[in-house]
Amino acid sequence: MNRAQVCLISSSKSGERHLYLIKVSRDKISDNSDQETANCDAKAIFAVLTSVLTKDDWWNLLLKAIYCLCDLSRFQEAELLVDSSLEYYSFYDDKQKRKELEYFGLSAAILDKNFRKAYNYIRVMVMENVNKPQLWNIFNQVTMHSQEVRHHRFCLRLMLKNPDNHALCVLNGHNAFVSGSFKHALGQYVQAFRTHPHEPLYSLCIGLTFIHMASQKYVLRRHALTVQLRS
Numbered sequence: 001m002n003r004a005q006v007c008l009i010s011s012s013k014s015g016e017r018h019l020y021l022i023k024v025s026r027d028k029i030s031d032n033s034d035q036e037t038a039n040c041d042a043k044a045i046f047a048v049l050t051s052v053l054t055k056d057d058w059w060n061l062l063l064k065a066i067y068c069l070c071d072l073s074r075f076q077e078a079e080l081l082v083d084s085s086l087e088y089y090s091f092y093d094d095k096q097k098r099k100e101l102e103y104f105g106l107s108a109a110i111l112d113k114n115f116r117k118a119y120n121y122i123r124v125m126v127m128e129n130v131n132k133p134q135l136w137n138i139f140n141q142v143t144m145h146s147q148e149v150r151h152h153r154f155c156l157r158l159m160l161k162n163p164d165n166h167a168l169c170v171l172n173g174h175n176a177f178v179s180g181s182f183k184h185a186l187g188q189y190v191q192a193f194r195t196h197p198h199e200p201l202y203s204l205c206i207g208l209t210f211i212h213m214a215s216q217k218y219v220l221r222r223h224a225l226t227v228q229l230r231s
Helices: 035-052 055-071 075-085 095-111 115-128 133-146 151-161 166-179 182-195 200-214 222-230
Strands: 006-013 016-023
Touching (some): 075 095, 115 133, 166 182, 166 200
C-alpha cells in the first residue's frame, strides 16, 4: 500500500482562517529508504496517540472529520484523510473498519469526480462481492464517467473466474459492442437472454447487434442477418 504523504496547513480565506489537508510531493519530504523503519515509526506514533485517546475515540473522531469535510464539500481533503487513515495499522488490520474506510474513500472520490481513484476502489469491491448488483451499478457509473477502457480486460478476466455471473455477461456484451466486436457481443447477449428470457432489454440489445452486423460494408450474409433480426 502506498504511503499517503499529507500535512495540515492553515490558510485565510474571506477574512477567516481555516485548516486544510493537502498532499505533499515526495521530493519535499526527507527520503526514508528503510521501509521497516518507517513502519515502526508509524506504529510508534499511533502508540503515542492511543495513550491520549482510545482507538475507538480516534475512530469516532475520524468519522466526524470525514462527515464534516463532506458537508463542506471538501471532498478532496476527505479522500486524503481516508488515504492517510488507511496507513494506521489499527484501522487497516480491522477488516470492518478497513471496509468502511474504503466505502468512504469511494464516495469521496466519486463526489470529487476523481473517477480514476474511484475505479481503484470499486474494482476491488466487485472482485470481493461479484454478485452484488449495487456494486455493479456503481462500477457502471464510475467507468461511464471515467472515459477509460481499462475495465474491458478486467471484466473479461473476472468472467473467466465467474462464468455464470449475469452482470459480467451483460457488461462484456456492452464492451464488445462498443469496440465493434459484434459477434462476441451477440454471444454475450444471447447468453443473458437465455437466463432472463422475459427481460426486454436483452431482446433490444440482440436486435441492435443484428442491425449493426447487417449494416456493415462487407457482409456476405446480409439478407440472412436481416431475416434473423425480424424473427
